[in-house]
Each structure stands twice: as C-alpha cells, then as structure tokens.
Amino acid sequence: MTRDAGQTVLQGVYFDGRSSRDQAATLRVDAQTATLELADGSVPVQRWPAHLLGVEAPVPGVRRAVTLPGGGRFETRDDAGVSAWERATGRNRALSGVRALESRWWAALAALGVSLAALALFVVYGIPAVARQAAFATPRSVLATFDRETINLLQKGEYFGPSRLSAARQARLKAEFRQVAAWAGGGYPYRLLLRDGEPGGPNGLGAKGLGTNAFALPGGTVVMTDQLVALAKSDRELMGVLAHETGHVTSRHGLAGVYQALGLTLVTTVITGDIVSAGTFAAAVPAALLSGGYSRAAETQADQVSGHYMLGTYGTTKPLQTILARLAKDDSDESGGSSKKSGPSIFDLLSTHPGTPDRIAYLKRMEAEGKPAPTR
The missing domain is CATH 2.30.29 (PH-domain like)
Structure with missing residues (x-):
C-alpha cells in the first residue's frame, strides 16, 4: 500500500x-x-x-x-x-x-464456548422439542407403516413365534383389550398381538426372544407375550400393563424417542459433512423403535394413563403395582441365574421402563390422592 x-x-x-x-x-x-x-x-x-x-x-x-x-x-x-x-x-x-x-485467542475461545453451549442446549432441549412436534405431525398412514415394518423385522429375526395360548384365551384377552382401547381413544386402530416370547422354548433357540414382555408400536399395535400372560395372576394385572402401553401410543412416546435419536445422528452428519438420504432415515425407524427406551417422564405419563384406567375401572391401581413388583423380582431372579426366562429381550418391561420402585410409589400416591381421570 x-x-x-x-x-x-x-x-x-x-x-x-x-x-x-x-x-x-x-x-x-x-x-x-x-x-x-x-x-x-x-x-x-x-x-x-x-x-x-x-x-x-x-x-x-x-x-x-x-x-x-x-x-x-x-x-x-x-x-x-x-x-x-x-x-x-x-x-x-x-x-x-x-x-x-x-484475532484475539481469548475471544475465539469464548466464541467456541458459546457455540458449544448453544449446541448442548439444542441437543438437550431443542431436539426433544422438535422430536415431539414431529411425532405428533406424522400421518397415521406412516405410523401404520412403522408398525408393519417393525413386526416384520421381529418375525424375520425370530424374536417371537405364534402364541401357544388357546383360541378361547386369546379371544378373551383381545375382548378385554378392546375395552381398554375404547377407553384410551385417540382414534388409533388398536390391535393386540399375542406371541410366544420364547419361540425355541425356554432351553432352546429362543435365547434372543422377547421373553416376558409387552410393548406398543406408534400406530397402535400392542404386542404381549405368552410369558407375561403366564406371569400375571389376574387379567386385571394384564389390562393395567396394556393401558400403560396405550399411554405410550396416545402420547407418541416411541416415535418421539426415535426422532430424537435419529435427530442426534442427523446433527452429527451435518457436523461431519456426511449425507443421509431420506430412504436411509426411513429404513432406520424400525430398528430404532426396537432399540429405544423411554424417559422417566414418558414412563410417568404412561403410568398416569394406566392409573386413571385402573382407578376408573377397578377402583385401585394395585393390580398394576403387583405385576410391576413381580416383574422386578423375576428380573432379579434371572440376574441371579435362577430364572427360567429366555435371554435378554429387545423390549424389556424393566430395562426400557426404568425406576420400578418409583413407579410403584407413584401409583400408590395416585390411589391415595384419588386423582380424577382427565377428560378423554
């Protein structure tokens, strides 16, 4: 110059x-x-x-x-x-x-810190919020596709087999579930699939089976295994579990969790410059549904739904408390090597539903306080 x-x-x-x-x-x-x-x-x-x-x-x-x-x-x-x-x-x-x-290192370091803090806030609060909105915005037809593809994936993987329950027993459970589904509402095409969670038998090839279990898919498909039916001492216990699962459906907890998990993946791909196609995203949903769990907040919300059903139908939440405690004991026995259940399951009522003692305590408080059911 x-x-x-x-x-x-x-x-x-x-x-x-x-x-x-x-x-x-x-x-x-x-x-x-x-x-x-x-x-x-x-x-x-x-x-x-x-x-x-x-x-x-x-x-x-x-x-x-x-x-x-x-x-x-x-x-x-x-x-x-x-x-x-x-x-x-x-x-x-x-x-x-x-x-x-x-040009000042401290300013650059401060800017980096602000950027990392903003990213952390987005991951902790932004992605879950967006995931919830996306879950509720997903069309019902897409939910049905997710249900179908997930069930197909489980069948191909031999995670369950045809139910060994009698036709009369299956018909009775499905009839009782229709009452739960009618109460849950939301316009979902609920259906109960009864399956054997140990397709190879307790000592056979069923080590990767679902075992003693029940879970809900986003479109209203609820799967319950013969092993859970056998564990229950009454149908009231089973209906408490199924009412809990309808709470996950109506609140779209499963799909929101999937979107949140895949959202973190998408953030990573943006940072690294990798490109994920829409087809890959769609193909990942069934696998994400199978591997995802629920947050404590989601569990509390689903327990509240089930608690209202139990109080309104039976006047008590004790059947659900009882089967949760029995599941926890059964799981503890398995850890000690004395359980006859098959190996670890993908959807486990305990591993994906954390804090069983806290959940039981919450149901007891609901009953003690006599919380009214929300308008449905």
Missing part, C-alpha cells in the same frame, strides 16, 4: 466479469473516488464514485476482493491497504469488529 495525495493505492489483478483471465492493475481509492488503471493500458482508465464499490469480508489466506460496477472485480493481497481504506471511509465497521475479535 502507498499513499498518494490522500489516496490509497492498491496493487492487484482485475477481472472484467466476462472471463476468468486476470490482468495486473492498480486501484486508487479515497473517500469520494475510485480509479482503476490496467498495467498494459488495454482498457481506458475507469473511474467511479467510491460508494459504488463493495468490499468483501476478509478470509485468512485469500486475497481481498473489491467489487466494481458492471460486474468487474479487483483482488489484492494488500490487506493492510484495504483495511486502512475501510477505516478511513467507515466501511464494514461491524466486520472489522468481528475480525478484531477473531
């Missing part, structure tokens, strides 16, 4: 905006006027009012660029000269402040 009669003189190259060929040039600028002169004189000297010129933000290691009227462009490595002209004319004051901060 040189100063000539109040002007800043910049040496660089000129692009006419029509070709990629550059030409050595000199740009003289002051507060009012800008003059461009090519080194070979092939183009007459050009002059413009200085305010018609634009100055692009600086990028480390890249030449400073000045945009010219008519689509031309002047580039120079004289960053100091361009910066001096900006200061003299009051250009890009905000960008100059940003650049000054970037």
Whole structure:
C-alpha cells in the first residue's frame, strides 16, 4: 500500500466479469473516488464514485476482493491497504469488529464456548422439542407403516413365534383389550398381538426372544407375550400393563424417542459433512423403535394413563403395582441365574421402563390422592 495525495493505492489483478483471465492493475481509492488503471493500458482508465464499490469480508489466506460496477472485480493481497481504506471511509465497521475479535485467542475461545453451549442446549432441549412436534405431525398412514415394518423385522429375526395360548384365551384377552382401547381413544386402530416370547422354548433357540414382555408400536399395535400372560395372576394385572402401553401410543412416546435419536445422528452428519438420504432415515425407524427406551417422564405419563384406567375401572391401581413388583423380582431372579426366562429381550418391561420402585410409589400416591381421570 502507498499513499498518494490522500489516496490509497492498491496493487492487484482485475477481472472484467466476462472471463476468468486476470490482468495486473492498480486501484486508487479515497473517500469520494475510485480509479482503476490496467498495467498494459488495454482498457481506458475507469473511474467511479467510491460508494459504488463493495468490499468483501476478509478470509485468512485469500486475497481481498473489491467489487466494481458492471460486474468487474479487483483482488489484492494488500490487506493492510484495504483495511486502512475501510477505516478511513467507515466501511464494514461491524466486520472489522468481528475480525478484531477473531484475532484475539481469548475471544475465539469464548466464541467456541458459546457455540458449544448453544449446541448442548439444542441437543438437550431443542431436539426433544422438535422430536415431539414431529411425532405428533406424522400421518397415521406412516405410523401404520412403522408398525408393519417393525413386526416384520421381529418375525424375520425370530424374536417371537405364534402364541401357544388357546383360541378361547386369546379371544378373551383381545375382548378385554378392546375395552381398554375404547377407553384410551385417540382414534388409533388398536390391535393386540399375542406371541410366544420364547419361540425355541425356554432351553432352546429362543435365547434372543422377547421373553416376558409387552410393548406398543406408534400406530397402535400392542404386542404381549405368552410369558407375561403366564406371569400375571389376574387379567386385571394384564389390562393395567396394556393401558400403560396405550399411554405410550396416545402420547407418541416411541416415535418421539426415535426422532430424537435419529435427530442426534442427523446433527452429527451435518457436523461431519456426511449425507443421509431420506430412504436411509426411513429404513432406520424400525430398528430404532426396537432399540429405544423411554424417559422417566414418558414412563410417568404412561403410568398416569394406566392409573386413571385402573382407578376408573377397578377402583385401585394395585393390580398394576403387583405385576410391576413381580416383574422386578423375576428380573432379579434371572440376574441371579435362577430364572427360567429366555435371554435378554429387545423390549424389556424393566430395562426400557426404568425406576420400578418409583413407579410403584407413584401409583400408590395416585390411589391415595384419588386423582380424577382427565377428560378423554
């Protein structure tokens, strides 16, 4: 940079905006006027009012660029000269402040900290909120597809087999479940699938079976295994479990959890630059449904739904408390090696439904307080 009669003189190259060929040039600028002169004189000297010129933000290691009227462009490595002209004319004051901060390590470190904090807040609060909205915005037809594909995945993986219960027993349980489904409402096409959670037998090939279990899929399909039916001492206990599962359906807990999990994956892919297709996202949903669990808040909400059903139908939540306690004991026996259940299951009433003692205590409080059921 040189100063000539109040002007800043910049040496660089000129692009006419029509070709990629550059030409050595000199740009003289002051507060009012800008003059461009090519080194070979092939183009007459050009002059413009200085305010018609634009100055692009600086990028480390890249030449400073000045945009010219008519689509031309002047580039120079004289960053100091361009910066001096900006200061003299009051250009890009905000960008100059940003650049000054970037040049200070503590400011850069603080900016990084703010960015990480913002990302953490988005992950903790933003993604769950978006996931809940997305879950409720998902069309019913899509929910039915998720149910179908997940059941197909379980069948192909031999995680369950046809129920061994008698036809009469199955019919009775389905009839009782229809009463639960009618009470749950929400317009879902509820259906109860009864399946053998140990398709290879307790000592056979059923080590990866569902075992003693029940779970709900987003579209209203509820699966309950023969082993859970056998564990229960009354149908009231089973209806308490099934009412709990309808709470997950109406609140769309499962789908929100899937969207939240896949949302974290999508954030990661954005940061790393990887691209995930919509087809891959859709294909991942059944697997995510099978591997996902529920938060304590979701469990409490589903327990509240079941508690209201139990209080309204039977006048007590004790049947649900009882089977939860029995499940916990059964799981504890299995851990000690004395259980006859098959191996670990994908959807486990305990591992995916945390805090069994707290849940039982909550149901006891509901009964003691006589909480009224919400309008459905």
